[in-house]
Amino acid sequence: xxxxxxxxxxxxxxxxxxxxxxxxxxxxAGTVTVAHDGTVVPxxxxxxxxxxxxxxxxxxxxxxxxxxxxxxxxxxxHGPGCGHEHAHGHKHDHDDHGAELEAGLHGHLHxxxxxxxxxxxxxxxxxxxxxxxxxxxxYGIGRLFPQTGHWAFVLAMAVGLVPIARRALIxxxxxxxxxxxxxxxxxAVGAVIIGATEEAAAVVFLFLVGELxxxxxxxxxxxxxxxxxxxxxxxxxxxxxxxxxxVQAETLAVGSIILVRPGDRVAxxxxxxxxxxxxxxxxxxxxxxxxxxxxxxxxxxxxxxxDGALRVRVTAAAQDNTIARIVRLVEEAQxxxxxxxxxxxxxxxxxxxxxLVVGALVAILPPLLLGASWGEWVYKGLAILLIGxxxxxxxxxxxxxxxxxxxxxxxGLLMKGxxxxxxxxxxxxAALDKTGTLTEGKPKVTDVIPVSRSEREVLSLAxxxxxxxxxxxxxxxxxxxxxxxxxxxxxxxxxxxxGKGVTGSVGGVALFLGSPxxxxxxxxLTEEQTARITALNDEGKTVSVLLAGEQVAGLIAMRDEPRxxxxxxxxxxxxxxxxxxxxxxxxxxxxxxxxxxxGIEPRAELLPQDKQRIVRELQARGEKVAKVGDGxxxxxxxxAADIGIAMGGGTDVALETADAAVLHGxxxxxxxxxxxxxxxxxxxxxxxxxxxxxKAVFLVTTIAGITGLWPAILADTGATVLVTAxxxxxxxxxxxx
Numbered sequence: 001x002x003x004x005x006x007x008x009x010x011x012x013x014x015x016x017x018x019x020x021x022x023x024x025x026x027x028x029a030g031t032v033t034v035a036h037d038g039t040v041v042p043x044x045x046x047x048x049x050x051x052x053x054x055x056x057x058x059x060x061x062x063x064x065x066x067x068x069x070x071x072x073x074x075x076x077x078h079g080p081g082c083g084h085e086h087a088h089g090h091k092h093d094h095d096d097h098g099a100e101l102e103a104g105l106h107g108h109l110h111x112x113x114x115x116x117x118x119x120x121x122x123x124x125x126x127x128x129x130x131x132x133x134x135x136x137x138x139y140g141i142g143r144l145f146p147q148t149g150h151w152a153f154v155l156a157m158a159v160g161l162v163p164i165a166r167r168a169l170i171x172x173x174x175x176x177x178x179x180x181x182x183x184x185x186x187x188a189v190g191a192v193i194i195g196a197t198e199e200a201a202a203v204v205f206l207f208l209v210g211e212l213x214x215x216x217x218x219x220x221x222x223x224x225x226x227x228x229x230x231x232x233x234x235x236x237x238x239x240x241x242x243x244x245x246x247v248q249a250e251t252l253a254v255g256s257i258i259l260v261r262p263g264d265r266v267a268x269x270x271x272x273x274x275x276x277x278x279x280x281x282x283x284x285x286x287x288x289x290x291x292x293x294x295x296x297x298x299x300x301x302x303x304x305x306x307d308g309a310l311r312v313r314v315t316a317a318a319q320d321n322t323i324a325r326i327v328r329l330v331e332e333a334q335x336x337x338x339x340x341x342x343x344x345x346x347x348x349x350x351x352x353x354x355x356l357v358v359g360a361l362v363a364i365l366p367p368l369l370l371g372a373s374w375g376e377w378v379y380k381g382l383a384i385l386l387i388g389x390x391x392x393x394x395x396x397x398x399x400x401x402x403x404x405x406x407x408x409x410x411x412g413l414l415m416k417g418x419x420x421x422x423x424x425x426x427x428x429x430a431a432l433d434k435t436g437t438l439t440e441g442k443p444k445v446t447d448v449i450p451v452s453r454s455e456r457e458v459l460s461l462a463x464x465x466x467x468x469x470x471x472x473x474x475x476x477x478x479x480x481x482x483x484x485x486x487x488x489x490x491x492x493x494x495x496x497x498x499g500k501g502v503t504g505s506v507g508g509v510a511l512f513l514g515s516p517x518x519x520x521x522x523x524x525l526t527e528e529q530t531a532r533i534t535a536l537n538d539e540g541k542t543v544s545v546l547l548a549g550e551q552v553a554g555l556i557a558m559r560d561e562p563r564x565x566x567x568x569x570x571x572x573x574x575x576x577x578x579x580x581x582x583x584x585x586x587x588x589x590x591x592x593x594x595x596x597x598x599g600i601e602p603r604a605e606l607l608p609q610d611k612q613r614i615v616r617e618l619q620a621r622g623e624k625v626a627k628v629g630d631g632x633x634x635x636x637x638x639x640a641a642d643i644g645i646a647m648g649g650g651t652d653v654a655l656e657t658a659d660a661a662v663l664h665g666x667x668x669x670x671x672x673x674x675x676x677x678x679x680x681x682x683x684x685x686x687x688x689x690x691x692x693x694x695k696a697v698f699l700v701t702t703i704a705g706i707t708g709l710w711p712a713i714l715a716d717t718g719a720t721v722l723v724t725a726x727x728x729x730x731x732x733x734x735x736x737x
Contacts, residue, residue, distance in 0.1 A: 005181055008181060009176045010025050014032065019037045022034070037624050130159055131159045135201050138155065153200070163180050164185060167179075180390075180716070183386065184203075188204055232265070232321070239257040239258065249301075256314045260309065262306060262309060264304075266279075266303050266304075270312035272297050277305050278308075302323050323412040371622055382711070383707070385715060397418075399728075400425065400730065411672070426429050428625075431615060431644075432583065435586065436647060437628055438667060439561060445476050445558050446557050447557035448554065449555040449556075452548065461506055461553060465504045477556060487592060492503065502514065519545035541557040541558060543555055573581045583606055583637070590607075591604035611629075611634060624642045628662075630646065643659050645662060687726055690726065
């Protein structure tokens with residue numbers, strides 16, 4: 001849908017269906033979610049929607065194929081894409097009514113409007129063109145045959161007004177008497193009665209033009225997030241029975257092996273099992289530089305393979321891949337209204353009837369009390385009805401919220417609803433987990449200190465002992481050896497010594513790689529070596545000692561290093577006026593070392609309940625707290641915080657446990673998310689100012705007699721288009737957030 005009027009009419013009509021408990025209509029997403037007692041079937045709701053002028057096709061039982069509602073009336077297109085209407089059993093928790101919906105009916109109301117084809121082929125476009133041609137014809141007839149000009153304009157007006165009036169009457173019948181169509185109908189008919197037929201016809205035409213522009217703008221807004229789904233290729237090269245065959249990407253099962261050739265888009269989320277290549281993730285993450293990926297690295301559907309062939313094991317079906325989940329979460333989030341949006345909704349319920357009262361008073365009181373001209377003041381009263389239409393005001397907030405959510409999703413910043421997007425900009429403290437949030441979550445070799453062997457030899461011998469091990473420290477040593485180009489000779493009799501290290505021999509030399517304590521049991525360490533180990537430990541590093549025979553060959557220090565952007569991200573938070581604190585279960589020494597390098601206050605050796613307690617303490621001091629963690633062991637603190645932000649690469653936990661998720665694990669993205677929130681709220685304030693400001697200006701000029709009916713309609717439809725276009729700036733500006 002593209003207008004608040006549609007949402008109100010559908011909401012009121014569906015609430016009249018017996019068994020319906022709650023209705024939530026999302027204008028930006030073009031969806032409606034219905035909670036009911038289990039007795040309602042889709043066909044009943046489809047019929048009720050049909051009475052409003054919508055035509056629903058392909059309907060069937062709740063678990064049948066998706067149905068595609070089509071707009072059956074001439075005046076309203078309802079956005080892009082193939083909609084669906086299906087019952088589902090999972091629960092929805094909508095912020096706007098605070099209830100868990102035991103059963104929902106989730107429908108998209110679309111007609112494949114302007115966003116999917118030329119606007120002039122849509123029903124709305126055809127009606128607008130017909131009304132415009134009729135207006136031109138009436139003008140020509142009026143010039144040639146002045147005596148029939150009045151009736152020519154009446155007929156021209158009727159071309160556009162009849163469908164509008166029909167919708168107004170149907171909406172009134174189903175609980176929406178104060179719709180924009182009703183105000184338009186009253187104003188146009190009133191103008192004809194007082195003899196202003198030319199203006200009445202022009203106003204109807206301008207109204208249709210305004211609605212057409214609204215549809216185009218709203219369709220573009222909705223298509224911005226749905227366009228993500230087009231990134232995933234339709235087909236994939238599946239390896240089966242030793243052969244490669246092209247299949248539909250949506251049929252790929254978890255565990256399937258697919259071939260991704262250089263230059264191809266990845267058809268599914270998966271893990272690389274063979275090959276190495278630079279993968280361009282810009283279409284999904286916005287990253288400008290391709291990432292080098294190899295065996296065991298994760299790839300996302302829709303990203304572009306670079307220079308090498310990859311064999312990928314599928315880890316998620318088409319409906320569950322990262323892009324599909326992002327689209328689904330954003331659509332659900334758009335149904336969750338922000339506090340500002342809920343206030344505007346409540347305000348508009350009283351605003352429209354008040355406009356009718358004011359219009360009536362302007363038309364009646366001056367002639368009755370002051371003896372003014374009836375024709376002049378009735379005309380002004382009718383203009384006020386058009387000025388007072390609430391569409392621009394009501395759409396001002398959801399349009400900006402939808403654009404903000406979409407802009408974030410396209411860059412891996414997921415926020416679950418308008419309330420979250422609004423609240424993010426108000427946080428004053430960010431409490432961040434260490435492992436996997438501020439750090440990479442996996443150790444890296446930071447120091448290789450040669451003693452009796454060269455650095456290259458130390459890496460070679462240590463790597464020889466660790467071949468085949470999946471221990472994080474072993475993986476770090478093997479990665480460093482590969483990076484340094486150190487050869488890895490075969491080791492004989494390699495094995496683990498429980499709690500101490502690993503042993504083996506290379507070239508007849510007995511080797512041991514383990515903790516300093518275990519090494520000291522075999523060979524005496526010098527004071528210098530012990531001091532060096534202590535210094536490394538003080539830096540939060542884990543030290544392994546390599547023994548070759550009876551000598552210390554060298555020391556290898558490892559640490560879970562901070563993310564590349566961690567310091568920059570914390571500085572960005574500071575610039576945004578947000579203080580940061582590290583909450584970690586790690587030991588004090590390691591936490592202090594990492595915190596010192598990042599310039600953040602550490603709180604270490606914390607259990608999950610301790611993290612939650614600290615969040616509560618911060619809140620008790622009046623702080624608005626965002627807790628940032630991995631979404632698993634931080635769950636209590638995430639739930640306690642004002643905003644819980646999960647860090648991760650699109651895992652189910654990262655997407656489902658918190659209020660928001662930073663999919664690509666960048667600390668800098670937290671500040672970007674806050675910036676997006678603040679930009680969105682500023683945009684909402686601008687939209688409300690535009691909507692109310694234009695109405696105020698035209699109200700004064702109309703009462704003063706400067707403007708009339710046709711400028712009055714611009715105060716509504718023009719403002720609606722301006723507000724929607726202003727909200728769309730968030731999509732373009734999203735790159736800098």
